[in-house]
Amino acid sequence: MPMPLVDDPLAPRIAVVGATGAVGGTLLDVIEDRGLRYRALHLLASARSAGREIRVGDREYLVGELTGFHFGDADVVFFSAGHAVSRAWVPVAVAHGTLVIDNTFAFRMSADVPLVVPQVNSAELDRRPAAGVIANPNSVTIPLVRVVRDVERRWGVRQISVSTYQAASGSGHSGIEELQEASRLALQDPQATMPAEEFSPGLAFNVVPQIGRVLDDGFTLQERKLLQESRKILGLPGLDITATCVRVPVVNGHSAAMWVECLKPVDRAELCLLLGGLPDVTVHGDGMHGDILTPATLGDPNHLHLGRIRISPTNPNSFLLWLVTDNLRVGAALNALQIMETLVAKGHL
Ligand SMILES: NC(=O)c1ccc[n+]([C@@H]2O[C@H](COP(=O)([O-])OP(=O)(O)OC[C@H]3O[C@@H](n4cnc5c(N)ncnc54)[C@H](OP(=O)(O)O)[C@@H]3O)[C@@H](O)[C@H]2O)c1
Structure with a gap:
């Protein structure tokens, strides 16, 4: 596999918003698996995770806080931090001329935003979208x-x-944790009160x-x-x-x-x-x-x-x-990365 971090001035600078999440983490795995070439990689999350280190390829990257990021430092930004974050921050990224690939449903049905599955409608990527956003469809x-x-x-x-x-992973890390915790509890005591933040009624054995x-x-x-x-x-x-x-x-x-x-x-x-x-x-x-x-x-x-x-x-x-x-790969991260690979192949990045 080629070294993905390269000096090539033509290779894109990438940012991942939600890099500590289930989809964001899978995106980093897929970037590594496919040997994607990039010139810079910025990992972003909320204040909860800022300062964490995440290994991608042979390097450790420090997670930064989204609110402090200068979008002019990225050519393409993947958003997977929930639709409220996308609604608030995608316009900011676009205003800096950065191309956004958005995993949330915030812009999927906007008429000027292409909704793309590269194996189905890659012609949507023949030109760079004027709105500066490409939406990734939902996992089903x-x-x-x-x-x-x-x-x-x-x-x-x-x-x-x-x-x-x-x-459960369709609800992110907290969905996975809730299913695991509820399953443990239910095995110990079927009458126990189950956590039901993500799934209500509880999902264990249900x-x-x-x-x-x-x-x-x-x-x-x-x-x-x-x-x-x-x-x-x-x-x-x-x-x-x-x-x-x-x-x-x-x-x-x-x-x-x-x-x-x-x-x-x-x-x-x-x-x-x-x-x-x-x-x-x-x-x-x-x-x-x-x-x-x-x-x-x-x-x-x-x-x-x-x-x-x-x-x-x-x-x-x-x-x-x-x-x-x-769902985290084919239904989310891999499709998002294939959108980017298609954009690179068509000379838009
Ligand atoms: N899971 C799936 O199968 C799937 C499929 C398609 C699309 N999606 C969509 O992708 C998005 C993320 O899903 P997920 O499953 O990866 O969720 P997740 O595991 O809960 O991860 C959420 C990510 O968003 C970050 N985040 C939350 N609030 C933030 C804020 N205010 N500012 C900056 N970062 C923030 C979290 O960072 P912290 O570590 O700092 O909390 C974390 O990195 C959702 O919109 C979801 O609908 C998910």
């Missing part, structure tokens, strides 16, 4: 649109229904069919985001997609059961071939038989994993599948 939308794009082109899509099984607040139509914010973001990325404003998003007691790795109705009959062998041919996608076994695909037995965490591919016995136009991804 990313794998879903990567599956749907080519299916839509081949067979057309009439309707999609998806049930998600989302891990499933919670609500992620985010419930909106007027009965869907949750998470379910609404899946609908709106998928439509925007796929360029299909009328796409009929409904979801039930469920939190499950898994530390990391989101799963989803998808049902897709197409406009024409779908041939299962052709579908498996098409999906297995997509970049960084693994179809397990023959899609129907083979290893049982779970978040705990995922294989390559940088891949999107598919299994249980079946044609509906009563409707030859529709199929079902099971999908599992590492």
Whole structure:
């Protein structure tokens, strides 16, 4: 692997806001894994973590406080510190001419902000966005649109229904810690009062069919985001997609059961071939038989994993599948980094 910190004046200067978080930390891992070349790396967080040291490659970096950072010192800034931080600080970064890749939902639906999954709509990155911000979609939308794009082109899509099984890490470090602590407590005393800051009711030995607040139509914010973001990325404003998003007691790795109705009959062998041919996608076994695909037995965490591919016995136009991804990598950090790699390849950074 090449040394990522380089003298090259053309290599970008990078800042990571939320570098001590679950997504930020994974981004640093991915930067290292992929040997990304950069000229400077700034790690930023709140006052709580300022002064901590984090090792990236063969160097220790001191975490700085976001409020004291001069954005003119970075060419690109990754934000993953929550949408309130993005709303307050992304405009400041943009005012300094810095390009922002934002992991939160703060700007995803803004008309002038491209929402990008490079395997699906990299043409959005053909020019540097005037708003200075590129949004990274949510962790369930990313794998879903990567599956749907080519299916839509081949067979057309009439309707999609998806049930998600989302891990505690989707709520960051505090979500992981709460699940672990509640599980320990529940094993000692099932009647004990469980911590329920992140997940209410508690998540230990439980499933919670609500992620985010419930909106007027009965869907949750998470379910609404899946609908709106998928439509925007796929360029299909009328796409009929409904979801039930469920939190499950898994530390990391989101799963989803998808049902897709197409406009024409779908041939299962052709579908498996098409999906297995997509970049960084693994179809397990023959899609129907083979290893049982779970978040705990995922294989390559940088891949999107598919299994249980079946044609509906009563409707030859529709199929079902099971999908599992590492939400911190494929569903967040890796996609954000691939946006940056695409920008570099297109000469915008
Ligand atoms: N987890 C996922 O699967 C996932 C997927 C896609 C998108 N996202 C989005 O990514 C963002 C971060 O998620 P996460 O899971 O990484 O959360 P997390 O583990 O709780 O990390 C939050 C990070 O934000 C920093 N932070 C919080 N308040 C701050 C402030 N006022 N100023 C500067 N830094 C601040 C924290 O720094 P301290 O150490 O100083 O507290 C920490 O580095 C969220 O908006 C989330 O919705 C998460």
